[in-house]
Amino acid sequence: MRHAIAVLLASALVLGGVLIAAAGAETVRIDNLVFTVDGGITPTKLPKKGEAPITLEVSGTIKNEDGTHPPALKTLLLEFDKHGRLNTTGLPTCTVGKLQNTLTAQAKSVCGKALIGSGRVSADIALPEQPPFGASGPLLIFNGAPKGGKQVMIFHVHAHVPAPTTFVTTAVISKTKGKYGTAALIQIPNIVSGQGSLTAFRAKLHKTWTYKGKKQSLLLAGCPFGSLYARGEFAFADGTKGSGNVIRPCTPTG
Numbered sequence: 001m002r003h004a005i006a007v008l009l010a011s012a013l014v015l016g017g018v019l020i021a022a023a024g025a026e027t028v029r030i031d032n033l034v035f036t037v038d039g040g041i042t043p044t045k046l047p048k049k050g051e052a053p054i055t056l057e058v059s060g061t062i063k064n065e066d067g068t069h070p071p072a073l074k075t076l077l078l079e080f081d082k083h084g085r086l087n088t089t090g091l092p093t094c095t096v097g098k099l100q101n102t103l104t105a106q107a108k109s110v111c112g113k114a115l116i117g118s119g120r121v122s123a124d125i126a127l128p129e130q131p132p133f134g135a136s137g138p139l140l141i142f143n144g145a146p147k148g149g150k151q152v153m154i155f156h157v158h159a160h161v162p163a164p165t166t167f168v169t170t171a172v173i174s175k176t177k178g179k180y181g182t183a184a185l186i187q188i189p190n191i192v193s194g195q196g197s198l199t200a201f202r203a204k205l206h207k208t209w210t211y212k213g214k215k216q217s218l219l220l221a222g223c224p225f226g227s228l229y230a231r232g233e234f235a236f237a238d239g240t241k242g243s244g245n246v247i248r249p250c251t252p253t254g
Contacts, residue, residue: 030207030240032064033071040248046223051085053217059202065201069126071236072197075186079231082181084221086151086173090211091218094142099156099168104138107156116218117129117141119203121157125196135161135196139203150174160194180231223250 019124028035039058046052064070094111102110122136137159151173158166176183207218221228230246 015082018211024151028200028242029065030242032066032068033236033240034061034063034065036061041219041221041228041250044249045251045253046221047254048224049222050254051083051220051222053208054084054204054219055083055204056219057202057204061200062198066143069132070197070199071238071240072194073234074237075233075235076184077233078186079176079180080182081221081228082179083224083232084219084228085182086221087216087218088143088146088151089216091143091207091209091216093145094154095145096154096168096170099154099166101166102141102156102158103166104156104158105154107140107142107158111142114143115140116153116207117203117205119201121159121198122200123159123161123196124199125161127195133162134199134202135159141203141205143172143207147172179229221250223252226250226252 030035037058037060039056039060041054041056043052043054046054060190062070062073092111092113092116098110099107108115117139119139120136121139122134124132126132134135137157140156142156143153146152153171153173154168155170156166156168159165171184171186172187174183176180176222205219209216226249228248228250230248231247233242235241
């Protein structure tokens with residue numbers, strides 16, 4: 001389950017996997033592996049010059065076509081369009097320590113002002129000499145304190161795997177140059193000695209607040225050319241690898 005938390009952020013921003021994608025659900029097949037992702041931003045009409053607040057929603061599934069236990073995702077490298085950005089100016093932060101061993105309601109109580117997204121993740125766990133079983137739990141996404149000048153997101157899931165367990169992990173967001181202005185490299189930790197695999201996720205990221213009298217929004221984007229781009233590279237535990245570019249259409253205004 002813990003690897004599911006980390007991959008949720010990545011999947012939300014890749015929005016399509018290993019193909020050039022238009023709007024709507026996309027299905028990627030790599031041999032026996034089937035990866036389906038749906039999602040997008042609202043509104044899609046964005047300033048040609050400058051930027052405006054957006055909301056990101058994403059959902060997806062990972063499975064083997066023959067119904068067997070899917071491989072576990074191990075690493076994910078992401079690069080995102082320079083015309084979109086994550087804004088955390090004046091936004092309250094939370095820490096991993098505050099969220100450890102908390103139930104979902106407790107996490108909201110402790111770090112509610114730093115909450116920036118929510119959803120749900122599911123995993124398939126295959127233990128020796130046992131039939132695979134599913135595990136799922138609510139996902140909370142918090143704004144973390146910057147690390148080395150870089151933005152941080154904290155992911156919290158409380159789930160039964162099979163005992164009630166709280167998982168907390170982070171993702172560090174870096175700035176890059178060129179076409180893709182933001183990058184994230186995620187090393188996916190093992191779950192149950194590598195015997196757990198992400199099977200489904202959904203999330204919505206949106207946050208507004210006021211800082212020094214000015215309204216702020218978590219996600220901002222512009223649309224100077226009618227499209228927004230992302231690039232991703234990923235690797236699974238069984239050696240399966242993929243990479244590619246994603247295009248999402250937008251409508252320039254102004």
